Amino acid sequence: MFQSPKILLRAYGVTIVVTVAGTAAGLLLTAMTGWVLSRSDYRFNRQATFYVFFTMLFGGGLVPFYILMTQYLHLKDSLLAVIIPGLLSPFHIMVMKGFMSKIPFEMIESAKVDGSSEMRIFFTMVLPLSTPALTTLGLTIAFNYWNEWFNAMLFIDKPNLATLQLLLVRMLSTIEYLTANTEFVKQLGIDVGQLPKYSVRMAMAILAAGPMLCIFPFFQRYFVSGLTLGSLKG
Amino acid sequence: MRRRFSFLRGKNGELSVLFLPGFLFFLVMSYIPMVGIVIAFKDYNLRKGIFGSEWVGFDNLKFFFVSDTAWRVTRNTILYSLSYIVLTLVVSLALAILLNELTRRWIKIHQTVMFLPYFLSWVLVSYISNAFLDHQNGFLNALLKSVGMQPVEWYFGAAYWPIILNLVHLWKAVGFNVLLYYAGIMGIDQSYYEAARIDGANKLQMALKITIPLLAPLVTILLILSIGGGCSAEISACTISFRTIRGSSIRRRTLSTPTYSARSARSATSPCRPRWASSNPSSASCSSSAPTWSSASSTKKTHFGNREGPACPRSKQPQTPAPRPSCRPRGPKRSIPVRSTGG
Numbered sequence: 001m002f003q004s005p006k007i008l009l010r011a012y013g014v015t016i017v018v019t020v021a022g023t024a025a026g027l028l029l030t031a032m033t034g035w036v037l038s039r040s041d042y043r044f045n046r047q048a049t050f051y052v053f054f055t056m057l058f059g060g061g062l063v064p065f066y067i068l069m070t071q072y073l074h075l076k077d078s079l080l081a082v083i084i085p086g087l088l089s090p091f092h093i094m095v096m097k098g099f100m101s102k103i104p105f106e107m108i109e110s111a112k113v114d115g116s117s118e119m120r121i122f123f124t125m126v127l128p129l130s131t132p133a134l135t136t137l138g139l140t141i142a143f144n145y146w147n148e149w150f151n152a153m154l155f156i157d158k159p160n161l162a163t164l165q166l167l168l169v170r171m172l173s174t175i176e177y178l179t180a181n182t183e184f185v186k187q188l189g190i191d192v193g194q195l196p197k198y199s200v201r202m203a204m205a206i207l208a209a210g211p212m213l214c215i216f217p218f219f220q221r222y223f224v225s226g227l228t229l230g231s232l233k234g
Numbered sequence: 235m236r237r238r239f240s241f242l243r244g245k246n247g248e249l250s251v252l253f254l255p256g257f258l259f260f261l262v263m264s265y266i267p268m269v270g271i272v273i274a275f276k277d278y279n280l281r282k283g284i285f286g287s288e289w290v291g292f293d294n295l296k297f298f299f300v301s302d303t304a305w306r307v308t309r310n311t312i313l314y315s316l317s318y319i320v321l322t323l324v325v326s327l328a329l330a331i332l333l334n335e336l337t338r339r340w341i342k343i344h345q346t347v348m349f350l351p352y353f354l355s356w357v358l359v360s361y362i363s364n365a366f367l368d369h370q371n372g373f374l375n376a377l378l379k380s381v382g383m384q385p386v387e388w389y390f391g392a393a394y395w396p397i398i399l400n401l402v403h404l405w406k407a408v409g410f411n412v413l414l415y416y417a418g419i420m421g422i423d424q425s426y427y428e429a430a431r432i433d434g435a436n437k438l439q440m441a442l443k444i445t446i447p448l449l450a451p452l453v454t455i456l457l458i459l460s461i462g463g464g465c466s467a468e469i470s471a472c473t474i475s476f477r478t479i480r481g482s483s484i485r486r487r488t489l490s491t492p493t494y495s496a497r498s499a500r501s502a503t504s505p506c507r508p509r510w511a512s513s514n515p516s517s518a519s520c521s522s523s524a525p526t527w528s529s530a531s532s533t534k535k536t537h538f539g540n541r542e543g544p545a546c547p548r549s550k551q552p553q554t555p556a557p558r559p560s561c562r563p564r565g566p567k568r569s570i571p572v573r574s575t576g577g
Contacts, residue, residue, distance in 0.1 A: 033256030036249050043246040048253055055260050060267025068267055088259045118248035147355030165357045171361065198371045205361040212353055217346055 006169065007159070015164040018082050019145040026087040026141045027134060033088065034096025036128050038103075054173065057091040066154060081155035082163065086144055092137050099133035100126065135222050146212060164208045171201060317396070318403050319460045323453065326408050330415035331441045344417075348409035356406075363402055411456070418452045419445060 036042060075081035103126065111121050127134070149165035156162055162170070204210050274294055298304050329348070351359065366373045367388040375385035388394050426444050435443070479492040496571055 004471075029255050029259065029524075032252045036253040036256070039249060040251045041245070044250070048257075052256065052260060055264035058268060059264060060269070060271050064267040064270025064273055067273070068270060073262075084259075085263060088256060088263075093256070118245060118252070122252060143353055147353075148357060149357050165355050168361065172357075172364070185238075192461075195317045198368070202361065202365060205358055209354055209358050214349070215348060216353055220346055220349060 007162075008164075008204065009038060010160060011162055011164045012168045013147060014079065014161060018079055018148075018163060019142055022083040022086055022145040023138055023142045025083070026092075027138045029088050030096050030137060030141075031100075031127060031130065031134065032122070034093050035100050035122055037093065038097045038100040040101075043119075049134045052090050052093055062222070069155060076155050077158045078155070079161060082148060082152050083145075085147060085151050094142065095137060096130070096133055100130055103129055139219050139222055143212070168205060168208055171204070175201070314396075314399065315460075317400050318407075319457065321400055321404050322407050322411055322460075323457065325404060326411035327415055327446070327449070327453070329408065329412045330419055331445055332415050333412065334419050334445075335437065345413065348412055350409065351406045352410045354406070359402060359406055363398065367398070414456065415449060415452070418449050422448050503513070 029184065033052065037045065037052065039045060042048070069085075070076045071082055075084070107125065108121055111125060116124075147165060149169055152163045152166040153169060156166060254346055273287075275289060275291055277290045277293075279287045333344055336344065354362075364372075367375075369375060369385065369387055369389065372388070374388070378385050386394075388398070422445065426448075430440050430444060
């Protein structure tokens with residue numbers, strides 16, 4: 001019933017794919033949007049800023065979102081359903097914008113005088129210049145993807161697409177259900193004793209947390225410096 | 235072809251192209267579901283779709299408000315968020331102040347330990363709390379048994395949960411908030427503490443009379459944000475960004491420079507010059523709050539301005555413009571004795 005090594009490895013793979021793809025795409029999109037919003041000389045700056053930050057205050061709620069994702073975008077049982085919703089967040093864009101608005105405008109202007117296009121300015125100047133913000137936000141986004149389970153729970157039913165966190169949720173809730181209804185389960189012919197032992201479950205939790213626990217101390221200083229980015233240290 | 239896409243050329247066109255993916259994202263992920271909320275007022279039928287279904291007005295909401303759940307659920311939400319906010323605020327503020335008293339190495343260790351839960355997913359947090367609360371294997375029940383008490387079925391008693399939820403939330407959120415407050419404390423000018431030490435204040439007095447009043451603006455912001463935001467992750471992300479924006483907007487609006495020597499150089503580029511810096515007083519075209527701020531900061535030794543500062547001294551300083559003499563940087567003050575000796 002639980003061939004844990006295979007399932008676990010599979011879940012690891014899925015989670016890593018989601019995290020890497022989501023972080024790369026999300027970071028690029030965040031940087032692009034943040035850069036446009038930080039350009040006060042952009043003609044539609046006000047509208048664009050309002051457009052993005054309005055979503056911070058109001059949302060459609062879960063049900064319309066679910067219907068949209070499953071019936072109109074047909075993303076059920078697709079990893080895109082886990083990746084796409086986490087790509088952009090107004091909060092991340094805000095941080096990015098705050099950082100990028102401190103890039104001296106004279107630099108941009110001099111590049112323009114030299115005949116560079118906006119695209120080129122963005123990719124060859126702005127992106128390298130905002131490495132500190134990119135590191136911090138990249139880590140934040142990566143952590144979010146690694147810890148993401150809600151969208152996975154909503155949209156992923158196929159067991160071979162389950163992410164690590166989803167696996168843990170499913171395991172916890174299933175076992176809790178089975179042990180809470182022992183009588184009923186016995187009638188079904190499932191031996192409760194065969195369920196993963198308590199310590200095994202906890203071991204899996206450790207495995208799921210493991211990489212983050214290992215990585216975290218090394219990246220903590222990026223977080224700390226990222227938090228103090230801009231407003232705190234000037 | 236080239237002419238048709240000419241609107242994509244030029245500065246605004248290219249920036250629009252850069253903005254396009256974000257535009258589409260928010261359109262699909264946020265705005266379309268917002269329209270979809272009309273589903274609440276419809277008798278939703280899968281085959282007819284959202285817009286084809288019949289309009290039933292408030293019928294769907296009737297049962298909720300007729301039942302007594304409406305009141306209970308609302309009360310629970312309010313009470314929970316209130317206790318989350320207050321508890322996190324008090325505990326992390328206290329911890330941040332205590333953290334400030336440690337040596338550098340210990341700060342690092344404490345920070346890591348407190349910050350760690352912030353990066354665990356709620357799933358893992360539920361596993362960890364399960365390790366404590368499990369009926370047969372949990373730590374808490376084992377502890378109760380070893381003391382000779384009856385084990386408690388934590389998962390079946392409603393009364394325990396307000397406490398459990400609060401503790402778990404605190405455990406997860408405290409590290410991040412401590413970090414924010416600690417960063418705020420680091421931004422406080424050390425000369426306040428020096429002065430207090432000379433006057434013979436003890437640590438507690440310093441914390442109560444200096445640290446907390448100077449952190450008040452930060453606390454206010456975090457409070458407002460945490461009232462607005464739902465989950466802790468969003469709150470925290472929001473706070474970072476809000477502080478960034480706040481800092482930069484203040485910096486743009488007012489003058490805040492690291493040292494006096496740099497001030498005149500900076501004020502030339504600043505869009506808003508303080509009165510004392512401009513040769514002609516009428517050329518000071520900034521908003522009324524600006525001179526107040528610059529004067530407030532100039533009375534202190536301001537490396538405030540460029541650091542976390544902007545928010546801090548505001549609370550201490552009166553909002554009314556300070557009298558002219560105190561507006562001046564130290565230069566003129568120092569020149570008084572010089573003049574007197576010369577004369």
